[in-house]
Amino acid sequence: MNRNTLRILLLTVLCLFVQNETLNPAIADEQLLWVGGQTGEVHTYRIPLLTFTTQGSLLAFAEARKLSFKDKGAKFIALRRSTDRGVTWSPTSFIVDDGSLADGLTLGSVVVDEETGAVILIYALCFHRYHCKPSSTMMVQSLDDGFTWSAPRNLNPQLGLMSFAPGPGFGIQKRHPPAVGRLVVCGHGSITGDGVFCILSDDHGNTWRYGAELKSIPYNQRKNNLDFDPDECQPVELDDGSIVINVRNDKHYHCRCRMVARSLDGGESLPVEELVFDHTLEDSAVAAGALEKEGVLYFTNPASANSRVNLTLRWSLNLGKSWVKDTLKIWAGPSGYSCMTSLKGNETEDHKYIYVIFEKGQKDYFESISFVKVDLYSDQ
Ligand SMILES: *[C@@H]1O[C@H](CO)[C@@H](O)[C@H](O)[C@H]1NC(C)=O
Numbered sequence: 001m002n003r004n005t006l007r008i009l010l011l012t013v014l015c016l017f018v019q020n021e022t023l024n025p026a027i028a029d030e031q032l033l034w035v036g037g038q039t040g041e042v043h044t045y046r047i048p049l050l051t052f053t054t055q056g057s058l059l060a061f062a063e064a065r066k067l068s069f070k071d072k073g074a075k076f077i078a079l080r081r082s083t084d085r086g087v088t089w090s091p092t093s094f095i096v097d098d099g100s101l102a103d104g105l106t107l108g109s110v111v112v113d114e115e116t117g118a119v120i121l122i123y124a125l126c127f128h129r130y131h132c133k134p135s136s137t138m139m140v141q142s143l144d145d146g147f148t149w150s151a152p153r154n155l156n157p158q159l160g161l162m163s164f165a166p167g168p169g170f171g172i173q174k175r176h177p178p179a180v181g182r183l184v185v186c187g188h189g190s191i192t193g194d195g196v197f198c199i200l201s202d203d204h205g206n207t208w209r210y211g212a213e214l215k216s217i218p219y220n221q222r223k224n225n226l227d228f229d230p231d232e233c234q235p236v237e238l239d240d241g242s243i244v245i246n247v248r249n250d251k252h253y254h255c256r257c258r259m260v261a262r263s264l265d266g267g268e269s270l271p272v273e274e275l276v277f278d279h280t281l282e283d284s285a286v287a288a289g290a291l292e293k294e295g296v297l298y299f300t301n302p303a304s305a306n307s308r309v310n311l312t313l314r315w316s317l318n319l320g321k322s323w324v325k326d327t328l329k330i331w332a333g334p335s336g337y338s339c340m341t342s343l344k345g346n347e348t349e350d351h352k353y354i355y356v357i358f359e360k361g362q363k364d365y366f367e368s369i370s371f372v373k374v375d376l377y378s379d380q
């Protein structure tokens, strides 16, 4: 080995060492975006969603439940917007109002079309078919960075009458083959007809059709504890073009942990051969957050097999094969659903931070919605 080879080798080792050493997530800032019971009009805020926009803004959404904390009932969709990377936020605007329905809207999935800049929000109406039918899959979109929103459009003429609860979380736009540019929004079916289902659009959200599905067993029948019941889910695209979907294992089939499904064909199918159970990701059956950024996979949930407490961030350097032993505990108390995003601009900030939104409380997890800025490289 000559001196030059040795030098290159040493440099490479040093680089690898430095890279691994520096990923050290820490909380840089936290703000409560919504607190239930304070504004009069709203009893409880739940189901937080968070997204970047192509103009570098952050948008936070939540269900504003008018009369109670329950899943059914009338709601608004609440929005707050930040144009300074989460330092300050606009006042709340209610971008959708379902009136006084007994079985109102269900959030939902937000997806950004990076080719057009459109921000698309998909939600359900009458999801539980409680004093109403059929269920409707609805869409609103913003073409001005989340400032104004279209009137709601019912997608049932395209999708049919199946109950479909998107997300909760974000949908993706395919960046890598197959199906570059496709919008993929995944969610779950009605309680008996549960399972993971994805809807796909190849024309920037104009038309949608059902693609991949992973049905519960027994399908369209009442479930027992320990049945196979894939439920709320968060898709993430990896650099090889596969879509990895982190799924709520609602009836604890096989483990009290997360199911991970994978599509190799752009969201057309979810082969059972690709389904794994991630025992490291202990879970009590809840909606969780997942995000891929610069080759690292991130995951948030209340890290507990039995209860909604200990909202925790984990990270994987090998795309989910294993998780780094270190974790970041974001909140030790009651905590529920969570969602993550990051910005993809050229600012140093955009490389350094990811953003988490989650349900947080002192006594009950659904008391408030909190926004957390996580510094990934807090040593530097
Ligand atoms: C939450 O985390 C703490 C400290 O890591 C641990 O002692 C506790 O058992 C956890 N709670 C649950 C319910 O898992």
Ligand SMILES: *[C@@H]1O[C@H](CO)[C@@H](O)[C@H](O)[C@H]1NC(C)=O
Residues within 6 Å of the ligand: 344, 345, 346
């Ligand atoms: C980032 O930098 C690249 C190359 O310098 C440039 O082409 C691109 O427009 C920049 N993107 C943003 C969001 O500024």
